[in-house]
Amino acid sequence: MKYFLLTSLILLSFFTQAKQANSDFGYSMDIPDTWSALTGPEIKANPELFNFEDVNSIPDPLLQQIIPMIRSGKMDFYFLPDNTNNFADNINVMKQIGQVATTPEKIKETCAAIPIELTNLFQRNIKLYTCEKAQVSGKDALYVKFDGALANTTTMQYHIKKSENVFLIFTATLKNSSFDNAEADIQQAISTIKLN
Numbered sequence: 001m002k003y004f005l006l007t008s009l010i011l012l013s014f015f016t017q018a019k020q021a022n023s024d025f026g027y028s029m030d031i032p033d034t035w036s037a038l039t040g041p042e043i044k045a046n047p048e049l050f051n052f053e054d055v056n057s058i059p060d061p062l063l064q065q066i067i068p069m070i071r072s073g074k075m076d077f078y079f080l081p082d083n084t085n086n087f088a089d090n091i092n093v094m095k096q097i098g099q100v101a102t103t104p105e106k107i108k109e110t111c112a113a114i115p116i117e118l119t120n121l122f123q124r125n126i127k128l129y130t131c132e133k134a135q136v137s138g139k140d141a142l143y144v145k146f147d148g149a150l151a152n153t154t155t156m157q158y159h160i161k162k163s164e165n166v167f168l169i170f171t172a173t174l175k176n177s178s179f180d181n182a183e184a185d186i187q188q189a190i191s192t193i194k195l196n
Helices: 004-017 038-044 059-071 102-120 176-189
Strands: 018-023 025-034 036-038 075-077 091-096 128-136 139-147 151-163 168-173
Touching: 018 059, 018 128, 025 176, 038 059, 102 128, 102 139, 128 151, 151 176, 168 176
Parallel strands: none
Antiparallel strands: 018 025, 036 075, 075 091, 091 168, 128 139, 139 151, 151 168
């Protein structure tokens, strides 16, 4: 009974402090009230919000991959505002063409390839902590947790099947110093995803 009450209080606390984010990518989710949202169309209409001149900490191959996605509005961005101009804990969402690895064989193959691909992309050794099948919004998904692109960050990523050949990638990257406190908020936000 104590466990049920504690769980209910935690969920109630999250949901009384959450707001719904709706996306043109065909999903909605609840994000913590302290977070801000920038949708793809908002980003496209306001490119000056992102300064790509002073990003020495982001590996160039990754930067060259994400700049066009951001500028064209093909990414939603949710973040915990940080007025110090430092890295802000964030979730970004992109729609991709392809299939999500959900069979044991495909998961094994994908999980073996991820650290190699990320090490090349991020230009430093990347450790893979978790790589497994998950369910999100009643759909098959792949859940992956690994070292973030920036030093001292950790990334959690969900590849969620939207249709036969389209999937959404939800990527949450958090500072290691805030990871333990923020991980539950991210997992709770992911659990509220509704696909439409």
